[in-house]
Amino acid sequence: MYNTNNSYFSNSLLHWYDSNSRDLPWRKTNDLYKIWISEVMLQQTRVDTVVPYYLRWVEKYKSIKSVAKADDLKLLKLWEGLGYYSRCRNFHKACKIIVNDYSGEIPSDYQKFRLLPGVGDYTASAVFSIGLKQTYAAIDGNVRRVMARVLRIKNITNRNKKRINNTLIKWMDPERPGDINQALMDLANSICRVDHAHCSICPIDEICMAEKMPIPESYPIKVKKKVIPHKDIVTGIIWRGKKFLITKRSENALLRGLWELPGGEFESNETPIEALRRKIKEECDIDINIEKEVGYVKHAYSHFKITQTLFQCQTQESVKSINKEYRWITPIEVNNYPFPKSNHKLFTILNSDGWNV
Ligand code: SF4
Numbered sequence: 001m002y003n004t005n006n007s008y009f010s011n012s013l014l015h016w017y018d019s020n021s022r023d024l025p026w027r028k029t030n031d032l033y034k035i036w037i038s039e040v041m042l043q044q045t046r047v048d049t050v051v052p053y054y055l056r057w058v059e060k061y062k063s064i065k066s067v068a069k070a071d072d073l074k075l076l077k078l079w080e081g082l083g084y085y086s087r088c089r090n091f092h093k094a095c096k097i098i099v100n101d102y103s104g105e106i107p108s109d110y111q112k113f114r115l116l117p118g119v120g121d122y123t124a125s126a127v128f129s130i131g132l133k134q135t136y137a138a139i140d141g142n143v144r145r146v147m148a149r150v151l152r153i154k155n156i157t158n159r160n161k162k163r164i165n166n167t168l169i170k171w172m173d174p175e176r177p178g179d180i181n182q183a184l185m186d187l188a189n190s191i192c193r194v195d196h197a198h199c200s201i202c203p204i205d206e207i208c209m210a211e212k213m214p215i216p217e218s219y220p221i222k223v224k225k226k227v228i229p230h231k232d233i234v235t236g237i238i239w240r241g242k243k244f245l246i247t248k249r250s251e252n253a254l255l256r257g258l259w260e261l262p263g264g265e266f267e268s269n270e271t272p273i274e275a276l277r278r279k280i281k282e283e284c285d286i287d288i289n290i291e292k293e294v295g296y297v298k299h300a301y302s303h304f305k306i307t308q309t310l311f312q313c314q315t316q317e318s319v320k321s322i323n324k325e326y327r328w329i330t331p332i333e334v335n336n337y338p339f340p341k342s343n344h345k346l347f348t349i350l351n352s353d354g355w356n357v
Contacts, residue, residue: 005207010173010180016203017183020190022047025055027182032106032131033064039126040087040118044302047189053082065104067095076257076338083341084302085255090118108132130178137168138181142188148220149192152209156220194222228300233308233342234272235263236280237350238288240315243328246337247283250324254301259327259337261310261346272309280313285320288313294353297345310346312356331355 021027024047026038037057041050057078061067067075072092079088094116098106106127107113114124125136139147144156147164172180191198197216199205210216238245238261246259262283266275273290280288296309319326329337334347350356 006171008207009171009204010176012203012206013183013187014173014176014179017179017186020186021182022186022189025051030131032127034058035131036106036123036127037091039123040091041082043087043123044084045082049082053079063104064095064098064106067092068099068104072257073338077336080258080338081341081344085258085338087118089257093117094119110134110136126178126181129181133175133177135169135172135174135177136181137165137172137177138185139165139168140185143181143184145194145220146184146188146192149197149210149216150204150208152213152219154219154221156223229304231265231304231306232272233263233306234266234276234279235261235308235310235343235346236276236288236290236313237261237294237310237346238280238286238313238315240317240328243330245284245319246327246329246339247322248325255340257338258340260340260343262326263308273311276311276313283324284322284326286315286317288315294346294356295349297342297349299340299342299345306342308342308346310349 024038026034029035038050038054041054041057060078061070070092072089075088075092076085079085082088097116098104102112107116110124110128113119113127114121122138122140126138128134129136129138137143139161144161144164147153147168148156148160151164151167153160153164168180187202187204191202195217197210199208199211199216202208202211205211208216210219213219236245245262247262248259249256251257262280263276264279266272270278276290277288280286291312291314294310294312296307298305298307300306327337331347331350339347
């Protein structure tokens with residue numbers, strides 16, 4: 001049975017959601033596989049960015065089985081630009097496990113699903129509440145902010161996280177748990193925003209305790225962001241005839257599985273040119289002739305920022321020692337490999353200059 005808060009919360013939120021929900025392609029399906037891949041793509045990524053990736057993905061890979069038997073390189077290429085590539089690799093691994101251990105059917109047991117690579121509580125709760133109408137609260141940072149305001153919680157401690165989860169489960173309409181979760185996501189995005197809570201148009205203002213306070217936005221206390229470190233990277237486009245060298249990032253590196261122009265970080269006691277020559281000698285055992293600086297790009301990853309400077313180089317030599325996969329490719333073959341975004345920015349500079357071979 002609902003008490004007053006329960007029914008007010010669910011009814012008001014769902015009433016608002018029914019006329020204000022965002023029109024998103026993954027909300028028009030009951031296919032667990034499609035709901036799942038949308039949730040994976042949405043982690044740490046804006047909805048507008050995800051939509052075209054989602055549409056391309058489900059057009060090309062229509063089932064878990066088709067993903068399981070797909071080539072890693074092709075999946076990463078489709079994911080290229082979306083970032084956080086471990087999501088793609090984990091999804092691939094999880095699909096293979098489902099095909100091998102569950103006959104291609106997503107396990108209907110929450111704990112079994114939650115243990116698949118890359119899943120975790122948030123994704124499992126979102127998929128099970130939206131796709132199977134099971135009462136789980138999908139709580140990301142945005143939903144947590146809304147609920148912290150509703151409950152007037154200042155500090156997001158573990159105890160308060162449990163309180164938010166338990167309250168949501170208790171208040172959730174068991175007929176529409178997925179809609180409640182999605183309504184809260186939309187509310188966080190459009191009304192109860194980080195720096196501006198639009199309380200006067202909020203459907204749940206009557207039970208919100210922060211709304212009665214002078215500054216609702218002061219709940220919860222914002223955690224100060226860490227200073228993001230910066231790295232200087234030097235990179236070479238090393239031509240041998242009409243082809244240039246690319247290497248595959250090693251298995252233990254960030255962005256593993258992606259390809260890149262060779263190079264790396266440089267030490268404070270060396271110039272970019274010295275560093276590039278040293279890196280290429282260490283990795284490929286070739287001597288290069290560095291002709292000119294092509295340009296530089298800046299890019300921000302989740303844990304650090306980089307400034308990446310590109311030099312045009314030539315060599316007549318073959319790669320002798322390298323502990324990574326490598327290829328010599330033509331500019332047109334860039335389309336066959338997944339590259340980090342910063343490399344694509346460098347390719348844009350090269351392209352604007354006709355690659356200048
Ligand atoms: S009433 Fe204001 S603070 Fe409370 S949930 Fe709505 S927008 Fe957020």
